[in-house]
Amino acid sequence: MTHKWLLALFAFFPSFALAHAGQQGLILLLPTQIYILSGGLAVVLTVVLAAFMKHRFLKTLFTPHPIAPLPAARQIFTSLASTFAFFAMIWLGLFGPHDPLANLMSLGVWTGVWIGLVLLCGIFGNLWAWLNPWSGIFALLAGKDPSPPFQLPESIGHWPAIALLMGFNGFGIASAAATDPQLLAILGCLYWMFTFVMMMLFGAETWLQRGEFLTVFIGLLAKISPFQRGETLNIGCPGWRIAQSPTPSLSLALFALILLGTGTFDGLNETFFWLIQLGINPLDFPGRSAIVPQTLTGLIVVNIGLCVIFYLCVWLTAPAKQTGELFRRQALTILPIALAYHFAHFLPSFLVDGQYALVALSNPLNNGADYFNLGPFFVTTGFFNTTATVRVIFLSQASGIVLGHILAILLSHRVASDFFATRRAVLISQIPLSAFMIGYTILGLWLLATPKGA
Structure with a gap:
């Protein structure tokens, strides 16, 4: 066991735990060390509290309760409406305003879907199942998921979704043209056609659940929601569906970890620290x-x-x-952290771009129309200029990160209780993972306040 604990020391060394958190246009002139220490201590106390929880209590905590029976509902109409809205955005991207902050294609992708819809699904459940722009039109043209001409091999797992997720994030993080409306419209149209063809070849359900990265991405984060809609409306502690999930495939477990890893790098690559490692003057970013x-x-x-x-x-x-099975089960427990970092990282930009999106909805062609009767409307960033409002934003981000880690720790203990018979065994098994999450919390909060240069 000695060699394992030596490896643990390297794994938990702070230089490796590069957490992802916030995004801001100024350096937070606040006593952030106090918040970082407080957040870290809150997570430590959660670890201690979870260590004394009985298996029965952990299972009860993540057991849902049925609220009311629900009528059967068809998603075809909402999906068709979403398809219409998507192609309207494509048209605006190609022929509408060239300014990304005035074009609903850019704002719809990065503000509406990537920030707003993802967060709503994490809170209220898988709304994407009702809103994806393929299911409705596929049902109209092909019927109820007819037998496809080809079978997607089980060995492929979710690797297509991983490749597409990495490609999408690589484009969003690295490309200077990631918000260009025309380019987004072209790529969005090509992706829609590619997905539809793959659904025809391999089956709608199979491709959406294993190959379409947004469906897999949002489906995973929706497991955090306390709500689940089925024959009945079920409600429980946030994350109860993670606790009760069957063991995922290796590729799906890696997909969950990549959500966190991509969020980590998305925050890291904007920092002075990262730019200095590349030999770039952060104040003269090229x-x-x-x-x-x-x-x-x-x-x-x-x-x-x-x-x-x-x-x-x-x-x-x-x-x-049981290492492989436990790794796959535990990988899903970090989903609350991934959602928390998503919220913390994008909150400042959502506060600004959400205003631009409202203006663009009221005036989609940027021709002076005002369908929402907004009147003279000026997008403001004034809340970044005062200590009081910046404090509220920072505390909201920090609270999200701490709560995400607390929930992840409780879920991790709950999953461990399925593999270890005694509380002592669970506690020992959680030492490395708890240290990992504590370190991630501290560095995540630190990154909220570190200067950005990219």
């Missing part, structure tokens, strides 16, 4: 196009590093024959 290879390499390395470190944390204390 632009994204000058560091595309370094950015993509960093994205890949951080994701690989996170997966390896997380595996080591499980392997150090797992029963030899």
Whole structure:
């Protein structure tokens, strides 16, 4: 066991735990050390509290309760409406305003879907199942998921979704043209057609659940929601569906970890720290196009590093024959952290771009129309200029990160209780993972306040 604990020391060394958190246009002139210490202590206390919880209490905590029966509902109409809205955005991207802050294609992708819809699904459940722009039109043209001409091999797992997720995030993080409306419209149209063809070839349900990265991404984060809609409306502690999930495939477990790793790098690559490592003066940033290879390499390395470190944390204390299964189960417990970082990172930009999106909805062609009767409307960033409002934003981000880690720790203990018979065994098994999460909390809060240069 000695060699395992030596590896643990390297795994938990702070220089490796590069957490992802916030995004801001100024340096927070607040006593952030106090918040970082307080957040870290809150997570530590959660670890201690969870260590004394009985197996029965942990299982009860993550057991849902049926609220009311629900009528059967068809998603075809909402999906068709979403398809219409999507192609309206495509048209606006091609022929509408060239300014990304006035075009609903850019604002719809990055503000409406990537921030707003993802967060709503994390809170209220899988709304994407009702809103994806393929299911409705597929049902109209092909019927109820007819037998496809080809079978997607089980060995492929969720690797297509992983490849598409990495490609999408690489484009969003590294490309200087990531918000260009025309380019987004072209890529969005091509992706819609690609997905529809793959649904025809391999079956709608199969491709959406294993190959379409947004469906897999949002489906995982929706497991955090306390709500589940089925024959009845069920409600429970946030994350109860993670606690009760069957063991995922290795590729789905890696997909969950990559969500966190990508969020980590998305925050890291904007910092002075990262730019200095690249030999770039943060105050004279040359632009994204000058560091595309370094950015993509960093994205890949951080994701690989996170997966390896997380595996080591499980392997150090797992029963030899159950290491793989426990790793796959525990990988899902970090989903609350991934959602928390998503919220913390994008909150400042959502506060601003959400205003631009409202204006664009009222005036989609940027021709002076005012369908929402907004009148003279000026987008404001004034809340970044006063200590009081910045404090509220920072505390909201920090609270989200701490709560995400607390929930992840409780879920991790709940999953461990399925593999270890006694509280002592659960506690020992959680030492590496708890240290990992505590370190991630502290560095995540630190990154909220660290200066950004990209």
